[in-house]
Amino acid sequence: MLTRRTFLQSSAATALATRLFAAPEGSTKPNPELENLGAVALREAKKLKASYADVRIIRYRQQFLTVRLNPERGTGKTLEVPAVSDGGSFGFGVRVIVGGAWGFAASPLVTKEEIARMTAEAVAVARANAALMTKPVELAPVPAYRERWQTPHERDPFAVPLEEKLDLIRSAAAEVKKEKGVFAAGCNLSFRSEDKYFASSVGSSIQQLNLQTYGQVNATATDFKRALSKSRRYQPQQVTAGYEYVPLMNLVENAQRIREEVIEHLNAPPVTPGKKDLVLVPSHLWLTIHESIGHSTELDRALGYEANFAGTSFLTTEKMGSYRVGSDIMNIWGDRTTERGLATTGFDDDGVKASKFPIIEKGIFKHYQTTRDQAHLIGERESRGCCYADNWSSVPFQRMPNVWLEPGKSETNLDDLISSVDDGILIDGDGSFSIDQQRYNFQFGGDAFWEIKHGKKQGMVSRVAYQSRTIDFWQACDLIAGPSYWQQWGAPNDGKGEPEQINSVSHGCSPARFRQVNVIQTD
Amino acid sequence: MLTREQAKKLTDKALSFSTFPECEVSVNSSESAFIRFAVNDVTTSGFTVEQSMSITSIRDGKTGSTRVDEFDDDSLRDAVKRTERLALISPANPERVPPLEPQKYPEIENYAASTAGARNQAMIPHIHAIIDGARTNSLVAAGFFERSAETAAIANKQGNFGYGRTTDANLSATVRDSAGSSSGWASRPAVQIEAIDGGAVAKTAIDKCLRWKEPKRLDPGKYAVVLEPTATGDLVQLMGFSMQARAAEEGRSFLSKKGGGTLVGEKLFPEFITLRTDPFNPLYSALPWGGGGFGFRGGGGGGGGLPAERMSWIENGVVKNLFYDRYWAAKAGKPATAFPTRLVLDGGDKSLADLIASVDRGLLVTRFWYIRVVNQQTVQLTGLTRDGVFLIEQGKVTSPVVNFRFNQSPVEMLKNTIAAGRPIRVRGGEGQGMIAPPLLVKDFSFTSVSDAV
Numbered sequence: 001m002l003t004r005r006t007f008l009q010s011s012a013a014t015a016l017a018t019r020l021f022a023a024p025e026g027s028t029k030p031n032p033e034l035e036n037l038g039a040v041a042l043r044e045a046k047k048l049k050a051s052y053a054d055v056r057i058i059r060y061r062q063q064f065l066t067v068r069l070n071p072e073r074g075t076g077k078t079l080e081v082p083a084v085s086d087g088g089s090f091g092f093g094v095r096v097i098v099g100g101a102w103g104f105a106a107s108p109l110v111t112k113e114e115i116a117r118m119t120a121e122a123v124a125v126a127r128a129n130a131a132l133m134t135k136p137v138e139l140a141p142v143p144a145y146r147e148r149w150q151t152p153h154e155r156d157p158f159a160v161p162l163e164e165k166l167d168l169i170r171s172a173a174a175e176v177k178k179e180k181g182v183f184a185a186g187c188n189l190s191f192r193s194e195d196k197y198f199a200s201s202v203g204s205s206i207q208q209l210n211l212q213t214y215g216q217v218n219a220t221a222t223d224f225k226r227a228l229s230k231s232r233r234y235q236p237q238q239v240t241a242g243y244e245y246v247p248l249m250n251l252v253e254n255a256q257r258i259r260e261e262v263i264e265h266l267n268a269p270p271v272t273p274g275k276k277d278l279v280l281v282p283s284h285l286w287l288t289i290h291e292s293i294g295h296s297t298e299l300d301r302a303l304g305y306e307a308n309f310a311g312t313s314f315l316t317t318e319k320m321g322s323y324r325v326g327s328d329i330m331n332i333w334g335d336r337t338t339e340r341g342l343a344t345t346g347f348d349d350d351g352v353k354a355s356k357f358p359i360i361e362k363g364i365f366k367h368y369q370t371t372r373d374q375a376h377l378i379g380e381r382e383s384r385g386c387c388y389a390d391n392w393s394s395v396p397f398q399r400m401p402n403v404w405l406e407p408g409k410s411e412t413n414l415d416d417l418i419s420s421v422d423d424g425i426l427i428d429g430d431g432s433f434s435i436d437q438q439r440y441n442f443q444f445g446g447d448a449f450w451e452i453k454h455g456k457k458q459g460m461v462s463r464v465a466y467q468s469r470t471i472d473f474w475q476a477c478d479l480i481a482g483p484s485y486w487q488q489w490g491a492p493n494d495g496k497g498e499p500e501q502i503n504s505v506s507h508g509c510s511p512a513r514f515r516q517v518n519v520i521q522t523d
Numbered sequence: 524m525l526t527r528e529q530a531k532k533l534t535d536k537a538l539s540f541s542t543f544p545e546c547e548v549s550v551n552s553s554e555s556a557f558i559r560f561a562v563n564d565v566t567t568s569g570f571t572v573e574q575s576m577s578i579t580s581i582r583d584g585k586t587g588s589t590r591v592d593e594f595d596d597d598s599l600r601d602a603v604k605r606t607e608r609l610a611l612i613s614p615a616n617p618e619r620v621p622p623l624e625p626q627k628y629p630e631i632e633n634y635a636a637s638t639a640g641a642r643n644q645a646m647i648p649h650i651h652a653i654i655d656g657a658r659t660n661s662l663v664a665a666g667f668f669e670r671s672a673e674t675a676a677i678a679n680k681q682g683n684f685g686y687g688r689t690t691d692a693n694l695s696a697t698v699r700d701s702a703g704s705s706s707g708w709a710s711r712p713a714v715q716i717e718a719i720d721g722g723a724v725a726k727t728a729i730d731k732c733l734r735w736k737e738p739k740r741l742d743p744g745k746y747a748v749v750l751e752p753t754a755t756g757d758l759v760q761l762m763g764f765s766m767q768a769r770a771a772e773e774g775r776s777f778l779s780k781k782g783g784g785t786l787v788g789e790k791l792f793p794e795f796i797t798l799r800t801d802p803f804n805p806l807y808s809a810l811p812w813g814g815g816g817f818g819f820r821g822g823g824g825g826g827g828g829l830p831a832e833r834m835s836w837i838e839n840g841v842v843k844n845l846f847y848d849r850y851w852a853a854k855a856g857k858p859a860t861a862f863p864t865r866l867v868l869d870g871g872d873k874s875l876a877d878l879i880a881s882v883d884r885g886l887l888v889t890r891f892w893y894i895r896v897v898n899q900q901t902v903q904l905t906g907l908t909r910d911g912v913f914l915i916e917q918g919k920v921t922s923p924v925v926n927f928r929f930n931q932s933p934v935e936m937l938k939n940t941i942a943a944g945r946p947i948r949v950r951g952g953e954g955q956g957m958i959a960p961p962l963l964v965k966d967f968s969f970t971s972v973s974d975a976v
Contacts, residue, residue: 072617073772073854079617084609087590089575104569108592121570128643129558129565132651162612170614183773222774224783229775229900305561307665308697308708309952311892311975316703393571434893434905434928436975441928443905443971445897465897465905467928467971498559498667520970522930523903 028148030197030207038199040112041094044119045201050096050126052139053119054200056349057110058392061088061195063158066188067169069177078177080170084162091392094119098126100136102373106393140375140383142352144203149346151211152339153242157191160243165189168251175255176219181263183222183229187251190214191243192492204351212342212492212504213245214238217255219262230462232262233429233447235283238490238506239340261448261460268462271449275516277424278466279417284446285405286489286507287430292470293325293332294403294507296439297359298386298496299368303377310496311437314470315365317378323365326474331406332360334369336385341402342490342504343388349396352385359403363474371398390501397497404488404508408480417479417513424452425464425519430489432465443467445522463522468514476515485510524552524639524674525574527686533594534678537578540603543610545581545622546680547828550574553673556642561665563654568643580606581622584615620849628685628811628830631802635715638690639672646670649721653696656725662732664725666696670716675810677828685828689808692716693950697910698728699976700736706976707731708889708910710753712950714808731889731911738923739914740972747885747941748967749878749915755868756949756959757891758904758933762798763863765902765934766836768845768855777901777934778842785845792840792937797869799838800861802831806948806958807865815849815859834861837937870943870960878944878963880918886967887913887920890951891929902932907973909952926976927969939965 038055045053068081092115093106103126105118169187176185194210217234234257236249280288300306301313315323336354338344345354350372358366368378371387388399418426429447436442445465451458468476490506525533530550537548552574559567575592580603587609591602646668657664670692678684695710709727711719750758771778771785778786802809809831816827827849835843844860852859879887894906905928912924942963950956 067614073769073851080614081616081618082614083586083588083616084613085588085590086605086609087577087588089590089592091573091592101565102567104567106569106571106573108572108574125568125570125643128647129568132560132565132647132654134564162609166612166614220775224774225781227774227779227781229773303562304663304665304699305566307561307663307699307706308667308695312699312703314974393573395567395569397567432895432897432905434895434907436907436926436928436973437892437909438975440975441907441926441971441973443928443930463898469974499555499557499669518971520930523898523901523932 029146030148030205034197034207035199035205037110037112037115038197038205040115041119042199042201044116045096045123048120048123050098050123052097052201053094054198054351055092055094056392057092057197059088059090059195061158061193062190064188064190065162065165065169066186067173068184068186069173070184093389093392093394094122095396096122096126097137098123099130101126101130101133102137103129104395137373138376139372140381142202142350142372142383145347145351145353146205147346148207150209151240153211153244155243157211157213157243158193172217172251172255175252176217176259179259179263181221182219182259184220185218187217188215189246198347198349198351200351202351206347206351208346210345211240211242213241213243214492215246215249215251217251217258219258221262221266223266228266230262230266232258232265234258235429237487238342238492240342240344241340264460265448265462268460270463270521271425271461271519273519273521276519277421278514278517279421279424279426279452279511280514281426281428281511282487282509283429283489284427285509285512287433288444289403289405289507289509290505291433291435292439292442292473293360294400296470297368298398298400299370299374299378300398302368306496309498314438314440319365320368320378321366324363325360325365325471326363327477328362329408329480330360330363330474330477333357333404334359334384334401335404336401338402338404338488338506338508341488341506342492343400343402343506348385348387349389350383350387352383352387355385357384369398369400374398388503390503394501399496399503400494400505402506402508407483407486407510410482412479412482414481414485414511417481417511418452418457419455421452422454425461426450426452426457440469442470465520465522467518467520473514473517476517477512478515480512481510483510524554524672525550530674530676530686531684534676534684536596537576537599537603538678538680540600541580541680543580543582543607546603547579547622548576549675549677550576551673551675553671555669555671557667557669558643558646558650559667560650560654563657563664565650578602578606580610581619582610584617584619585610585613586616586619587613618850620853622679622681623683623828624681625683626685626828626830631687631809631811631831633714633805633808634688635690638670638692638714638716641670641716645716649694649719652721653725656729657698660729660733662698662700662729664696664698666694668694677812683828685812687810689810690714691808692719694719694721694724696724696728698732700732703976705732705735706910707735710950712948712956735911735923738925740925743927743969743971745966745968747882747965749882749885749887750962750964751875751889752947752959752961753890753949753951754888755962756957757894757951758936759798759868759959760866760954760957761894761904762902762933763866766846766863768847769851771845775900778845787842787845790841792837793940794840795871795943796840796937796940797835797838799833799835799867800863800865801833801867802865803833804865804867804958809865813864814861829859832861836863866957868946868957868959870946873942873944875944875961878942878961879915879920881942881963882915882918885915886924887915892952894953897930902934903930904932905930907975926973928971928973929968930970931968936964936967941965
């Protein structure tokens with residue numbers, strides 16, 4: 001009989017991700033079998049007169065473990081409800097330019113015959129589109145690379161015994177439920193790998209392994225008399241890293257903290273609405289950076305390519321280089337090289353090497369996020385490396401790199417931010433979020449809120465959201481804590497495009513202060 | 524795409540590798556073709572074939588799941604083995620329900636060969652109509668035309684098997700002036716692609732754009748609103764998630780009663796408000812199952828896979844039914860129900876123009892955007908108006924208005940509804956949409972102004 005332990009040993013050997021993409025330890029070149037498959041698409045595309053072609057062959061793997069503790073209906077006895085899944089996906093997508101127009105086709109059958117068939121399909125799609133096209137696609141130049149890249153990691157998360165992961169999430173959830181007033185508790189871990197091969201008619205052949213690691217602890221408290229329910233979450237930083245990051249999440253220790261805080265949240269008085277100073281810590285501010293600055297500086301939005309779905313941008317192209325978005329202390333970078341950032345990688349899906357570039361300098365808007373087919377539209381000669389597709393079956397397009405806020409002076413600490421606030425709120429964690437289609441007007445909630453009175457952090461308040469306009473908000477930013485406070489949070493599910501695609505992205509920052517923002521009281 | 528026979532063979536094959544007493548599989552295969560256009564040009568376009576199988580193995584309540592998209596014997600054998608190994612390691616799930624015995628599924632064959640076969644050549648003339656219409660008016664068009672065909676099957680070791688196939692298509696377009704100071708939008712979802720008319724979509728979007736010039740800035744506050752059907756659907760579709768019996772009984776829902784219990788049987792809404800699920804409505808594409816669980820198969824809890832059925836959630840203003848998954852139903856001694864999807868909000872005979880004519884002072888809203896839940900319990904939502912807000916005075920549309928942000932629960936909104944018009948199938952910018960009427964609502968809460976166009 002297979003015991004837990006024997007499976008743990010054998011699971012790594014039968015792992016989904018190893019079959020095709022295995023390469024000798026330390027190899028710096030892509031797998032030769034993949035290079036042969038990729039060459040089929042490039043050959044077929046050339047034969048069919050494509051002026052450009054690329055192919056991505058990708059194997060994904062996703063493992064998700066969760067446990068929920070909740071009372072049984074009728075008895076009140078605590079039930080432990082687990083769920084474990086481990087799955088994957090494998091396929092390829094071919095992109096071509098024929099007659100100046102893009103064409104794309106994708107299939108899950110990774111054989112030479114199917115790659116040739118779908119390449120012809122992509123060419124047919126491009127030909128049909130060329131009939132409507134008025135401006136041919138123009139690609140910024142890119143060098144050819146033959147490389148292998150992987151997320152720096154010490155411990156492959158898929159090789160770590162499931163039992164070890166289950167033990168951890170069960171003990172963290174149990175820790176939350178130790179507080180009698182907690183109605184339900186949960187904890188989860190998830191891991192995602194993207195083993196991607198890219199080849200293009202430019203001559204590139206690139207294989208990359210991207211690894212993501214996620215965790216969370218949550219708590220719900222309910223008061224039946226008042227028919228009122230509140231929650232509290234511990235959201236560790238989401239990272240590109242291996243399992244070595246999981247112990248750093250301190251799930252159990254933070255479970256002890258949130259079980260107290262959820263009760264405080266349930267009983268916290270509602271906020272008094274009005275203009276207040278906000279002190280926003282990185283677990284919250286990442287999302288405001290994402291929505292107000294990350295999306296508004298995407299070139300496809302500014303040019304109208306997203307007009308039917310995600311929208312356009314208040315940062316129109318004539319504003320590039322001179323328009324003031326924020327105060328002098330606001331410096332923002334686009335960066336696909338940030339350590340542990342969710343958008344960090346070796347090369348983008350155009351085969352452009354990952355880089356770092358200034359988006360906002362001293363409050364002034366400097367550069368857009370771009371891809372190879374966009375750079376010329378604003379007179380630039382090279383792409384900023386922001387091309388990504390969320391699946392082998394998805395068309396690559398402009399997606400956000402890690403977009404992060406530079407920290408303040410090294411001597412500035414969190415107390416400095418709080419001490420001169422007379423009437424304010426400190427917000428931790430993300431809550432509801434909404435912003436208009438040109439990124440002017442936004443509203444953000446949070447996960448937990450503390451009142452600041454006369455320079456001191458007080459007890460928790462509830463039902464808080466703030467509303468502002470992007471430029472008013474960033475111009476009201478008057479102090480940012482130093483580099484030792486800098487942390488990045490992010491999301492694996494940023495949506496854009498039609499058909500909608502998701503993107504993983506991180507936004508680093510230090511705690512920052514914003515003066516006189518409109519705070520509202522929600523339900 | 525898989526035929527019934529192919530799907531049966533494939534699920535039989537996967538189940539033959541199972542050594543556990545329980546194994547559930549679901550298989551999907553799809554083909555989709557799409558064209559995206561912007562700045563009066565085609566931008567991206569593609570043709571995509573996808574397939575996947577989800578497998579769950581269960582023994583003594585211990586459950587393991589996986590998803591694969593390679594269907595050769597070795598891949599399926601490995602996948603089933605993997606789920607069994609995961610289950611052995613996993614703790615038992617105390618909320619697991621017994622496997623379904625063979626079910627009798629209804630015939631829902633809302634599949635149009637015309638949609639399934641349509642490729643770029645069939646879609647491009649409609650896009651031409653939109654781009655040409657925009658150019659003629661010196662405007663700029665962007666949009667998306669997609670059609671998809673899908674087959675799905677579910678099966679388990681107890682001999683249950685179901686098969687269904689669907690098609691769907693949607694064309695949407697946004698038309699803006701070249702200065703970016705005005706915007707209009709329209710969309711048309713349909714099971715049968717021939718029901719989609721690019722010329723009609725173009726006309727609505729262009730008309731909206733031309734009329735929404737130099738909008739007036741009004742103060743935020745509570746307004747009477749006439750919601751076009753898309754705007755109604757944008758908000759009401761989010762109520763489906765809040766109809767769960769479990770959340771209501773556990774004090775986490777707007778349907779929770781103070782002190783415990785639920786509000787089932789109480790009249791919360793006006794007499795003419797009826798919200799229901801109808802997978803048989805010919806305007807929708809639907810699979811022949813969908814009850815008893817959160818997915819069509821279920822998994823970690825709840826169950827799933829019960830035959831599709833009609834179900835009223837709110838009937839003549841009274842909270843009629845809550846959603847019971849199979850686990851919660853068994854605990855509560857109630858029958859499991861349909862999941863609140865394929866929603867229909869009934870209306871009346873009035874046209875949009877009739878509703879507008881009955882308003883003394885209010886706002887006409889085309890649609891909403893970036894709608895997010897602020898408070899799960901009260902279903903308070905925030906979001907913004909988009910692509911056309913107009914002032915109504917003395918029964919007439921008098922001037923365009925700058926966009927607003929709202930903070931409003933659709934629950935309160937339905938309580939404040941004065942009249943409903945003729946329902947149509949709608950699909951806005953987010954979510955799958957629903958069948959919804961135009962509504963006249965009092966005291967709709969706008970909390971700030973947005974300069975976005």
